[in-house]
Amino acid sequence: MPSPKAQRPVFKPSDDALQELDRLKRFSPNFPDQLASLLSRENFQDWDVCKSLREEDAVWLIEYLDNALDTLDPVDPAYRKCLDVLQKICFIFKRLPRSYILDVSSFVPIAGPTPIGPYEIIYKGSINGLKAYAKKLSPSLSSKWSYVKRNGFYNISKWNYLTHPNIVPFLGIANEPIHLVWAWAPGVELKEYINNHPDTNRLDLLIDIANGLNYLHSRNVTHGDLGGPNIIVDDSGRLCITEYGLPSLFFQFNSDKFRQCKRWADPRIEWGDTLLETTLVKIRATPQVDVFSFAMVMVEVFTGQVPFYPEPDSAVLSALKRGERPERPTHMDLTTKLWALVERCWDNKSAYRPEISEVLGILHDCRNDDRGLVPALPPASSDWLSQITNEILDLTDQVASVALYGPIGVGKSFVARSVLDSDRTKAKFGDNRYFMCCDGLEDSMEGFIQRLSDTIHTDVAQLKSHLQSSLPLILLLDGVDYALDPLSPEAEEIGAMIEEFGSYEHFCLVTTSRTYPDIHGFHRVEVPTPTEGGGQDIFYGLCSLARSPTVDVLITTLDSHPFSIELFARIIRENGWDEQELLKMWDDPKGMLRTTYYETLKNTIEPVFRSPRIKELGTKARDAQGSAIFSPWVMDHTS
Structure with missing residues (x-):
């Protein structure tokens, strides 16, 4: 798709700006000196540096970075750095690059002048030879544009650089009156396409939508108004998401003014006294809001109708606030x-x-299942999985307590498929030395016990009795579980669950948060709060578990990329370990194989696990189809 950006005038910095460029530290020898200096990590991490720029220099810098972003590869780390600096300067000086300001005077109306969601009239035309459409904001929202200029340019400034097959490109804005301009996407709305193509593969449609939404979230863009009207299907059957991000501009104001897809929306994003009892409480659109809307889109895809069809919007909104959801389609x-x-x-x-x-x-995974491909986890009857199961159970025979640590989902799936569901587990269930794990928190204490009893085919009362009296239990909480408002219902429920667990004889809480105090004096492993999350959660969690006096054996299921080379190398350097061996391991994907990964990991990371009681097991890899499989290895510590 050709670039829609307008021709830019040549900007030159002032003498003061040139002196500032000479003073700033180079960012990388691979980039031009001026750009490298502007992107100095030490200087531009601080907003104050951007605020100290003179306005004429900020104007030049905005255009400079806008041009630089056109030449850099989006996967280049410098691209992200340029965009970050551009966003900050646009926000501080209430300006956008000149390429964002478009002329739509030649566009012709194709819909209106009746209100269409947040818009009044829709126009069609072209920008630099590229077909486009412009949507004129309704008068009520146009009057808020001065606010958007103060606060919304931070978000708008990155929309122009979003490029993905499953999103419609945003081209820019037109002033007086305000229009938002998007690339023209020929096609029809989702519901119309499904009704015109009843035999279409519904799963492929959902994957297209999820791909586009995943890309937006990876760029820190929340759609905020996802639904069938904002999903276009072109002639080839490819789906594209459009109209993303608008709620982030007007979230302070009544949501009804900008939302088109009300019956797809999370009711918690409604603002006003009907839900939150005070208009002073504002809720931003979040990625979790988009996931809620995606569930409604799934219903639409399998029914060919809007959610709750044929109920009117008013009835649907009331039903959503009562916690009601659409019935399961029969497709x-x-x-x-x-x-x-x-x-x-x-x-x-x-x-x-x-x-x-x-x-x-x-x-x-569902599509692979339909096509007869390898499932996400091998069946429990496979030879290697049986071998791992026996190794884990051998460990539990020898020690009093076992800890399992891994990314959410990986640990649960591994235990359920290999250990909890094995004949040997069922035979030895009465043994007081077996460990049960809650990897992440999904629901209440009763729900967890019920799921566990269903998995191992054991009476709930018997299971609960064993948990309370004899079986070691470790509760793992990851970021999504503890990063909550302490007064929220979710936090209260988690607190109640921890309090009940705390009354058990053998219990250890592992968390990267300090949100929860000791309740009944049970042993708690304090994990340093990470600065960036992700791999640090896993790494620090492993280190703390390894040093815990209540843990005899540590079993881990590590994602193939649980932490970046940069993060891991920094931690290795801080402890005086061999960084070069570490980098060799992570640079070589084949190093995940048992023959090489075992030796490399043993020689490089063994100092982390100083206890002779610990064995480490497991890693998750990806096959060519993207399905999750395990590549097992075992490491014995004898010193």
Whole structure:
């Protein structure tokens, strides 16, 4: 698609700006000196440096960075740095690059002048030879544009650089009156396409939508108004998401003014006294809000109708606020696994909803299942999985307590498929030395025990009795579980669950948060709060578990990329370990194989696990189709 950006005039910095460029530290020898200096990590991490720029220099810098972004590869780290600096300067000086300001005077109206969601009239035309459409904001929102210039340019300034096959490109804005301009996407809305193509593969449609939404979230853009009217299907059957981000501009004002897809929306994003009892409380659109809307889109895809059809909007909004959801469609392609995903996505508690990246992975797994490809986890009867199961159970025979640590979902799946569901486990269930794990928090204490009893085919009362009296139990909380308002219902429920667990004889809480105090004096492992999350959660969690006096054996399921080379190398350097060996391991994907990964990891990271009681097991890899599989290895510590 050709660039829609207008021709830019040549800007030159003032003498003061040139002196500032000479003073700033170079960012990288691979980039021009001026740009490298402007992107100095030490200087531009601080907003105050941007604020100290003179306005004429800021104007030049905005154009300079805008041009630089046109030449850099989006995967280049410098691209992200340029965009970050551009966003900050646009926000501080209430300006956008000149390429964002478009002339739509030659556009012709194709809809209106009746209100269409947040818009009054829709126009069609072209920008630099590229077909485009412009939507004129309704008068009520146009009057708020001065506010958007003060606060919204931070978001708008990055929309022009979003490029993905499943999103419609944003081209810019037109002033007086205000128009938002998008690339023209020939096609029809989602519902119309489904009704015109009843035999279309519904799963492929959902994967397209999830791909586009996953891309937006990876760029820190929340759609905020996802639904069928904002999803276009072109002639080839490819879906594209449009109209993203508008709620982030006007979130202070009545949501009804800008939302087109009300019946797809999370009711918690409604603002006003009807829901929150005070108009002073504002809720921003978040990725979890988009995941809720995606669940409604799934219903639309499998029914060919809007959610809650044929009920009017007013009745739908009331039903959503009461916690009601659409009934399960009867479409033959809507499997139990897919419907379970829908129910997770529209959970009343946003903290329990999956991220869209996880949703996308589940959709791919479902498509692989349909095509007879390798499932996400091998069946429990496979030779290597049986071997791992026996190794884990051997460990539990020898020690009093076992800890499992891993990314949410990986640990639960691994234990459920290999250990909890094995004949040997069922035979030795009465043994007081077996460990049960809650990897992440999904629901109440009773719900967890019920799921566990169903998995190992044991009476709930018997299971609860063993948990309370003899079985070691470790509760793992990751970021989505503890990063909550302490007064929220979710936090209260988690607190109640921890309090009940705390009354058990053998219990250890592992968390990267200091949100929860010691309740009944049970042993608690304090984990340093990470600065960036992700791999640090896993790494620090492993280190703390390894040093815990209540843990005899540590079993881990590590994602193939649980932390970046940069993060891991920094931690290795701080402890005086061999960084070069570490980098060799992570630079070589084949190093994940048992023959090389075992030796490399043993020689490089063994100092982390100083206890002779610890064995480490497991890693998750990806096959060529993207399905999750395990590549097992075992490391014995004898010193």
